[in-house]
Amino acid sequence: MNFEQMEYIVDVANTGSFTKAAQNSHVTLSAISQSISLLETELGITLFTRSRGLGAIPTVEGKQIIKKANEVLLKVNELKEEARSFSNTLSGELKIATIPGPMHLLIDVVSAFKEDYPHVKIEIFEKGPNEILNDLEQSKIDIGLIVLSEDVIERNGHLTFEKLLEGKMVVGVNKNSPLAFEKKITPKQLVGQTLVLYDDKDLWDDTNALISKYGNANILFTTNNTKAIQNAVKRGLAITIGLEYSFADNISDIVLIELDIPNLKPIHYGWVLHKGKHPSQVSKRFIQRLQFEF
Numbered sequence: 001m002n003f004e005q006m007e008y009i010v011d012v013a014n015t016g017s018f019t020k021a022a023q024n025s026h027v028t029l030s031a032i033s034q035s036i037s038l039l040e041t042e043l044g045i046t047l048f049t050r051s052r053g054l055g056a057i058p059t060v061e062g063k064q065i066i067k068k069a070n071e072v073l074l075k076v077n078e079l080k081e082e083a084r085s086f087s088n089t090l091s092g093e094l095k096i097a098t099i100p101g102p103m104h105l106l107i108d109v110v111s112a113f114k115e116d117y118p119h120v121k122i123e124i125f126e127k128g129p130n131e132i133l134n135d136l137e138q139s140k141i142d143i144g145l146i147v148l149s150e151d152v153i154e155r156n157g158h159l160t161f162e163k164l165l166e167g168k169m170v171v172g173v174n175k176n177s178p179l180a181f182e183k184k185i186t187p188k189q190l191v192g193q194t195l196v197l198y199d200d201k202d203l204w205d206d207t208n209a210l211i212s213k214y215g216n217a218n219i220l221f222t223t224n225n226t227k228a229i230q231n232a233v234k235r236g237l238a239i240t241i242g243l244e245y246s247f248a249d250n251i252s253d254i255v256l257i258e259l260d261i262p263n264l265k266p267i268h269y270g271w272v273l274h275k276g277k278h279p280s281q282v283s284k285r286f287i288q289r290l291q292f293e294f
Contacts, residue, residue, distance in 0.1 A: 003076065005039045006069035008032050009047055013066045014137075014276065016055040024138065070276060077278040091119035092282045097135055098145035100126045100224045101198060101246025102269055105165075106145070109293045113286060120282055128199050128224055133159070136274045142283045144272040147243065149202060150265065160275050162287075163268035164294040167243040169259040174236040177255075184260040191215035194238040196229050197222045198246075207241055210261065230254065243267060 011021040012032075022032045040047050047062035058066055098106060103126060110122060125141070132144040133156060146152070148161050171190070173179045179189065187210035197203055199222040211217040220238045223229060226246075232238045234253045247256060271290060273279055279287070 001039060001042065001069075003073070005035055006073055008035055009039065009062075009066050010070045010073060010276075012036070012048060012056050013058050013062075016057070018050075018056055074278045081278070081281045081284075089119055090117045090282060090285060092280060093121045093123070094143070094280075094282045094286055095123045095125070095141040096143045096145065096286075097125040097127045097132045097141045099129055099132070099147060099198070099200070099246075100226045101242055102145070102165075103226070105245060105269075105294075109289055112293075113289050117282075117285070126224060130201065133272070136272065139274075139277065142273075142280065143286065145269065146272060147200075147202075148268040148270045148272075152202070156272075158275050160273045161270055162291075163270040164290060165245055165269040166266045167245045167269065169241060169261065169264065169267065170244045170247070170256045171259050172230075172233050172240045172242065172247060172251075172254050172256055174233055174239075175253050175255050176236065177239065179239065179257065180255040182257055184258050186260045187211055188214040190217070190239075190241075193218065195219045196232045196238040196240050198226075198229070198242060199224045203241070243269065245269060 008021060008025065011024055012018055015021050015024070018033055018036075019029055022029045025032065036047065043065065045061045045065070046059050047065060048056045048058055050056055096106075103124075106124065110124065114120070114122065127135070129146040129152070132141070132146055135141045136144050136159065145164075148163055153161055171179070171185045179185060179193075182189075190207075190211050191214045195207070195218060197207060197219060204219070204222060207219075208217045220232065221228075229240050230251060233240050241259065244256060247254070271287060273283070
């Protein structure tokens with residue numbers, strides 16, 4: 001058994017597919033299949049059952065071997081990262097994806113981090129929450145930054161979450177709107193209002209559920225383009241709903257009003273990592289910076 005074979009069986013188990021594992025490792029399907037077959041012969045056991053409809057499913061014995069292999073790979077990565085940490089110069093790549101609204105909150109953190117570690121190449125992407133979680137699964141990004149609801153946490157037990165900010169839901173309206181003079185806005189007052197929303201299924205579902213008790217939700221469009229949302233509100237075409245920290249402090253012509261929802265649980269913005277993948281030293285340092293700044 002070698003490290004390459006351990007990486008293959010762990011990736012097949014995670015993806016449920018020889019084809020996807022081959023794509024992730026940038027090798028041919030036949031190469032990864034042959035490598036795992038040789039490992040099965042060496043160990044004298046079958047690691048996966050192959051099914052056209054269900055994909056690659058670890059056997060009872062396979063699950064134990066794959067678990068041990070994953071533990072070994074994590075330890076090896078820890079050793080590599082520990083060795084790198086003794087170097088005075090931190091270098092490497094860091095790929096971060098965040099939901100669109102709070103992007104402005106990251107600018108100062110990233111700027112300070114780049115000053116301290118100029119040899120780290122950082123890429124930041126704006127994406128929807130589901131796409132961020134999928135990218136973590138496929139190792140396309142190192143750190144995700146999303147809204148952390150209890151439902152999201154419960155649905156994704158294989159991910160590690162940490163809360164950075166606690167916020168409340170607000171309604172953004174044009175400064176000339178009759179709603180701009182309200183201290184709070186109830187879901188009932190949103191009936192008949194034209195809405196523009198972030199392209200977030202959970203936000204859409206929650207908003208629709210709130211309004212549907214009193215009438216129909218009238219949604220003009222959903223988008224991840226924050227500028228498009230702000231322009232629609234500034235021009236009086238619609239109002240929007242979001243977390244207070246999703247709005248920059250210097251937004252003109254938009255008034256933010258608290259959404260009055262009884263017994264609403266706190267909503268958090270925070271980082272998310274994949275439990276089964278050891279974070280790089282660069283990721284650890286950036287998370288420490290996030291924890292300090294927020």
